[in-house]
């Protein structure tokens with residue numbers, strides 16, 4: 001079976017396995033010459049990829065949540081699992097480009113007149129041909145076989161004809177063809193496979209962050225590359241060196257250290273869920289950009305108008321110079337039950353689900369004798385937060401289910417440090433969520449804008465004078481990043497900006513290049529290898 005699948009993928013043989021891939025099994029009737037009976041079961045990795053695509057389209061499922069359990073359930077492992085994963089995620093990412101190709105191969109029939117199932121089959125076949133370089137005969141015959149199995153005989157002829165037309169040109173020729181018409185945005189949208197409004201949004205954001213528009217193809221291309229899986233060794237819970245050993249034992253390959261976060265390890269394979277430290281939540285999967293913004297909140301200095309800091313504290317910590325508090329300088333605070341006596345004891349994560357940043361902040365809070373309230377509006381996501389912070393010793397983190405706009409009702413403020421990791425379009429994480437670019441629309445921005453402003457407002461109101469708020473999005477879109485912060489500064493006179501570039505540059509292992517003059521930090525996949533996270537740091541200056 002393994003050999004048959006391998007052949008079907010074009011790694012050897014004729015693309016159909018030793019028996020033609022048509023299911024000759026002991027006891028099967030003798031074939032007439034030239035007769036090829038219908039294959040009983042389609043190739044399992046292709047079938048899994050197809051099913052995920054259908055769930056993504058029909059039930060708004062997330063591919064990265066559906067595929068791994070499906071592979072486990074069907075016992076698809078090793079190279080077959082890698083094939084299914086690349087086929088699924090690659091097809092979803094490059095759907096826009098492939099649709100432009102397929103539309104040129106249907107004899108003028110518009111794609112919206114094809115059955116959605118057939119269109120997904122064509123996309124899968126096209127990705128094998130143009131994105132994975134599977135030999136033509138294998139890509140076409142296996143996809144046609146899958147089509148027969150899932151849609152019946154009828155549409156399989158169309159699938160065969162369209163895929164043969166796709167195969168007549170090389171990937172390079174198709175890129176030239178689909179990128180050959182329309183304005184710059186339309187061409188990039190087709191070749192780099194992004195909706196046009198997202199292409200425009202990235203261009204606008206590059207310019208707003210003093211990056212040249214010429215970088216646009218690079219950032220879009222980076223959105224199409226599968227990122228390396230990054231783990232965080234939560235401070236005080238597991239040493240990075242120990243986590244590295246676990247990773248090497250699991251995958252056979254030592255991880256690379258992160259470029260920016262001292263707690264980051266980049267893996268090259270293996271299943272993170274199997275690592276002992278991940279299982280006990282001392283470590284987790286977390287993009288380095290996400291680690292950096294959480295570390296920045298923990299490192300940003302409190303004060304100068306910190307009402308609960310004495311003047312000598314402010315002086316000795318160098319608050320006025322705007323430099324961040326380094327971990328070495330952090331006051332070695334006592335046990336967390338003494339936290340209430342400290343001027344840096346009450347931390348809040350206002351939008352905590354599923355809990356990546358809350359777990360890192362919780363670990364840091366424990367080291368510093370602080371307490372973290374992790375708030376999340378969705379009960380099922382609040383449960384995920386509880387799992388994420390499970391390794392932080394009891395008493396440090398409390399998880400609250402509630403609307404962040406009503407955080408004053410929690411009765412635990414005012415807070416010293418507050419994370420507002422606002423619900424956003426997620427345009428900064430397109431690498432990791434292959435389907436999301438097709439699901440999002442401009443209407444989402446209009447809907448999210450008021451909520452983002454209200455959450456930031458509520459966070460600032462719940463912060464003590466001198467306390468710090470981090471406003472974070474996993475999106476570079478101007479409308480949900482600097483526009484939200486600038487609107488807030490316009491209508492509040494009790495807030496000032498902290499230079500987030502200075503904070504991030506001094507806490508990172510090396511200063512990330514290209515961050516500009518601040519005060520905002522915008523990370524980029526093509527420059528930093530992280531998600532396109534945005535960070536603004538704000539300080540409450542008066543009550």
Ligand SMILES: C[S@@+](CC[C@H](N)C(=O)[O-])C[C@H]1O[C@@H](n2cnc3c(N)ncnc32)[C@H](O)[C@@H]1O
Pocket residue numbers: 290350351352353354355356357358375376377378381402403404405421422423424474
């Ligand atoms: C970007 S995610 C946060 C990611 C999280 N900080 C992490 O690192 O894992 C935004 C979260 O805000 C939550 N959310 C949405 N509206 C909210 C509200 N009104 N109050 C609190 N949380 C809210 C969403 O359910 C979602 O879990």
